[in-house]
Amino acid sequence: MEENKSRRQLTIQIILFLVTIVTTTIAGAEWMFGKWLFYGEQYLTSSEILAGLYFSIPFLGILTVHEFGHFITARYYKVEVTLPFYLPLWLGFLPGPSIGTAGAFIRIKGLIQSRKEFFDIGIAGPLAGFVVALFVLTYGFTNLPDADYIFNIHPEYQEYGMNYEEYVYDQTEANFATGDNLLFLFFKKYVADPEKVPNNYEMYHYPWIFAGYLALFFTALNLIPIGQLDGGHVIYGLFGYKKSRIIARGLFLILVTVSGIGLIPVEPIDFDFFINIIFYLLFLYLAFHHFEKNLRKRLLLIIWVMIIQISAVNLLPGMEDYSIYVLFAFMIGRFLGVDHPKAMIDKPLDLKRKILGWIALGVFIISFTPRPFYFELNEKARIEKPGLKEKDHDPSKIIARRMIEIY
Numbered sequence: 451m452e453e454n455k456s457r458r459q460l461t462i463q464i465i466l467f468l469v470t471i472v473t474t475t476i477a478g479a480e481w482m483f484g485k486w487l488f489y490g491e492q493y494l495t496s497s498e499i500l501a502g503l504y505f506s507i508p509f510l511g512i513l514t515v516h517e518f519g520h521f522i523t524a525r526y527y528k529v530e531v532t533l534p535f536y537l538p539l540w541l542g543f544l545p546g547p548s549i550g551t552a553g554a555f556i557r558i559k560g561l562i563q564s565r566k567e568f569f570d571i572g573i574a575g576p577l578a579g580f581v582v583a584l585f586v587l588t589y590g591f592t593n594l595p596d597a598d599y600i601f602n603i604h605p606e607y608q609e610y611g612m613n614y615e616e617y618v619y620d621q622t623e624a625n626f627a628t629g630d631n632l633l634f635l636f637f638k639k640y641v642a643d644p645e646k647v648p649n650n651y652e653m654y655h656y657p658w659i660f661a662g663y664l665a666l667f668f669t670a671l672n673l674i675p676i677g678q679l680d681g682g683h684v685i686y687g688l689f690g691y692k693k694s695r696i697i698a699r700g701l702f703l704i705l706v707t708v709s710g711i712g713l714i715p716v717e718p719i720d721f722d723f724f725i726n727i728i729f730y731l732l733f734l735y736l737a738f739h740h741f742e743k744n745l746r747k748r749l750l751l752i753i754w755v756m757i758i759q760i761s762a763v764n765l766l767p768g769m770e771d772y773s774i775y776v777l778f779a780f781m782i783g784r785f786l787g788v789d790h791p792k793a794m795i796d797k798p799l800d801l802k803r804k805i806l807g808w809i810a811l812g813v814f815i816i817s818f819t820p821r822p823f824y825f826e827l828n829e830k831a832r833i834e835k836p837g838l839k840e841k842d843h844d845p846s847k848i849i850a851r852r853m854i855e856i857y
Contacts (some may be wrong), residue, residue: 459532466536471506473540475551478505478661480542481549481654505657506550508586510536512665516579516672517554525565530560545731549664564795566689572683576669580813583665591637592647592660603655615649619826621626628653628663631670638815646676666817671778673814676702677787681814684852686790687799688807694781695789700742702788703778705756706737711759712773739781774823822838 475581476487476494478614485494517534524531534554541548563569600614601607607614619625625748630638638647654660673681676698715726731789734752742748782788799807 451836455850463533463535466538467534470536470538470551470685471510473538474506474510475499475707476633476658477540477541477550478502478509478568479549480547481505481660482657484655492566495688502657502699508658509549509664510551512579512661513551513554513668516575516580516669517556518576519576520557520571523571524558524560527562527571528560529558529562529567529571530650532557537822553668563793565793565797566795566799566803568683568790568793569799569807570685572680572687573806576673576680576813577806577810579665580669580817581666583662583669586658586665587633587637587662588641588660590656591647593658594642594648594656600648600655601677602650604652615651615691619651623631625651625826627651627824627826629662629819629824631666631819632816633817634663635667667822669821670814670818673810673817674701674705674719674778675814676705677790679782679786680791681810684807684810687803690798691790691792691796698790700790702741702779702782705775706734707755707758708772709775709779710755710773711733711762713776714756714763730849733780737780739784740787740789741783755840772820 454778460582476499479494479499482501482505483494483498485492485498486492487499513536514534521531521533522670534556537552538550538555539548539552558571562571573681597612604618609616611615626774630650638644646657653663672679673684675681675685675694681692682698685697688694689697710733712731717729731752734755735748738748738751742751
């Protein structure tokens with residue numbers, strides 16, 4: 451009976467993995483060529499879809515190494531654990547871009563008994579994946595195509611020549627961009643040929659770089675030092691239960707406060723305003739589910755958070771660009787938990803593990819991007835050009851256009 455159950459699970463895992471290869475390949479092709487599989491006047495060709503493997507293979511390769519870092523270390527400690535479950539997620543049936551997957555995870559079924567085991571299992575994944583990401587980024591930045599490669603994707607840029615950046619983005623009503631982290635800035639400045647480095651509005655057309663960028667983004671998410679994330683295991687190993695709890699709770703408050711700023715309603719006070727306020731209060735109430743069980747204290751905490759957020763909206767414009775982390779903050783607060791459990795064997799780590807722990811926190815710092823993905827709205831173009839021509843099939847600009855229409 452148990453053997454049949456294991457076979458069914460393995461079959462499901464293999465199917466999920468194969469489907470994820472397909473969905474990430476299609477998503478990668480959509481980003482690379484600025485076309486949809488089902489939308490627009492131009493569709494992806496079979497050869498363009500296959501070219502999406504230049505994105506899916508390095509991206510899933512990094513993801514796989516990350517998960518097997520956890521898996522192998524858990525098996526080393528004889529902790530019962532499953533092989534990775536891959537989560538395909540492609541939004542091609544909707545007018546919006548995706549990366550083809552929601553990630554992957556392993557299920558730890560056995561008991562982790564010591565602080566050292568928590569640390570080793572937690573740190574193995576992100577460090578292993580990070581090493582592979584370095585190779586991917588090194589290859590991507592040292593093998594960039596010539597600067598005019600962008601004209602193959604955006605032939606409409608050719609009329610401006612190589613100075614297209616000075617004209618194109620001022621004429622579109624919204625521009626989608628990827629941010630920069632410290633490691634990306636290093637590669638741009640010291641590794642790549644500066645004449646070939648794409649600007650942040652076109653980065654996603656370069657599959658190896660985009661795969662490495664996303665890998666760093668997810669590595670940083672996993673290394674956030676909160677709860678039972680990989681970073682939570684790291685700070686628990688380094689500082690112990692009491693100190694890691696203080697650190698995790700402080701960082702969680704910052705994460706919820708900063709990421710939620712973009713959700714604060716700023717419309718005129720009308721019916722929609724009050725509806726939005728109600729939904730936002732519900733969001734905060736659920737986000738602090740594991741943080742504060744006492745109802746009165748939780749409501750007081752929510753009031754203080756909203757006071758800070760409303761002040762930030764008025765004093766620090768642009769803070770709404772950090773809203774991409776709000777869903778992640780909600781998942782931690784409502785489902786994953788903020789505090790790390792205390793191990794039965796709570797002995798401090800040895801020196802070599804402490805060094806590795808600080809290295810992991812360093813990886814988090816250089817991989818973390820405050821504004822990983824953002825839209826820049828161009829009010830002048832919006833007034834002068836109320837609509838873009840449908841010949842522009844770039845996925846990011848299509849979704850930007852839809853957002854502005856709603857806005």
